[in-house]
Amino acid sequence: MSVYSIADLEKLSGVKAHTIRIWEKRYNIVEPNRTDSNIRFYDDFQLKRILNISFLIRQGLKISKIAKLNNEDIESKVREKSAVSSDSELFINDIIVSTLTFDKELFESTFAKSLKVFGFENFYEKVIIPSLNKIGFLWSSGELFPAQEHFLSNLLKQKLYAMLDSTSPQIKSDKTVLLFLPPWENHDFALIFSDIVLQSLGFNVINIGKSISTESIYECIKKIQPDFLFTTVIVGHKINEIQSFCDGITNHNHNGMFTIAGNVDLLKLVRVKGKVFSGCTEFKNYYKNLIG
Secondary structure, three states: OOOEOHHHHHHHHOOOHHHHHHHHHHHOOOOOEEOOOOOEEEOHHHHHHHHHHHHHHHOOOOHHHHOOOOHHHHHHHHHHHHOOOOOHHHHHHHHHHHHHHOOHHHHHHHHHHHHHHHOHHHHHHHHHHHHHHHHHHHHHOOOOOHHHHHHHHHHHHHHHHHHHHOOOOOOOOOOEEEEOOOOOOOOOHHHHHHHHHHHHHOOEEEEOOOOOOHHHHHHHHHHHOOOEEEEEEOOOOOHHHHHHHHHHHHHHOOOOEEEEEEOHHHHOOOOOOOEEOOOHHHHHHHHHHHHO
16 A cells, blocks of 8 residues: 655645645545654545546536545446546546556556547547656655556556557658657657657658667767657756757757657757657647658
8 A cells, every 4th residue: 555645645636735634624535544743644545536536526526515425426426427528637547546556457448448538649648648747756756666657667668569569551651760768768658659650650760769878879860861850858857968968969960850859848948950849749740741
């Protein structure tokens, strides 16, 4: 069983800590556990309950009405509302819960349903990215242990690689796109996503992945001479080092168009001689127009 602070609940559910305290006192929505020094903490069951209540409120239910329901009735209401709702938050909540409780069946069903509801690009942008961000918060705050994060990463990669293997473009382009990550980036979900999108459009994709030195990336650019280069900057990093990395790619790239996406706030502080994407749809449309 994991243990969460009220700040964790606020970050994961979007419900302010002050509001959660009011719910506790006025409606007895959850009854927090207490440390010897009287500090609140919550368990997996209580987190899931708050996530469900948060979803129902966004669906228009009043907290005073929800408070009268037992947990079984709340979960029944969530199933009922989710059958006709396209609220991405519900899917995000289920992915978080499946990660924390090692519930592979819940992850599988959530992945399949949300993919069907949103389509691949919107599913990745509206469900997967926010889920990874929230899991990242738990990781950085020490509330998540490594096996939980690895559980989600492995399941997600299995799904994405299966989709990549089944990609069958209707047309083929003679244009090559080189995918790579800066040396400090640890997760390559964005590259796998990009690989799927680009291959489905018909591009020849060369994905050299993560943990590649900057010098090796330069060597690949020289040898492959790609028409386009794509990378992502997601993890918080020193701006001068991000700038140096982008400048180095530009200086060693004499043939292709440099494109980049990721943390929009970080990229606003960097001068990029190329195309900066603000989202997944813009990324796809840009490359789609090159084929069309």
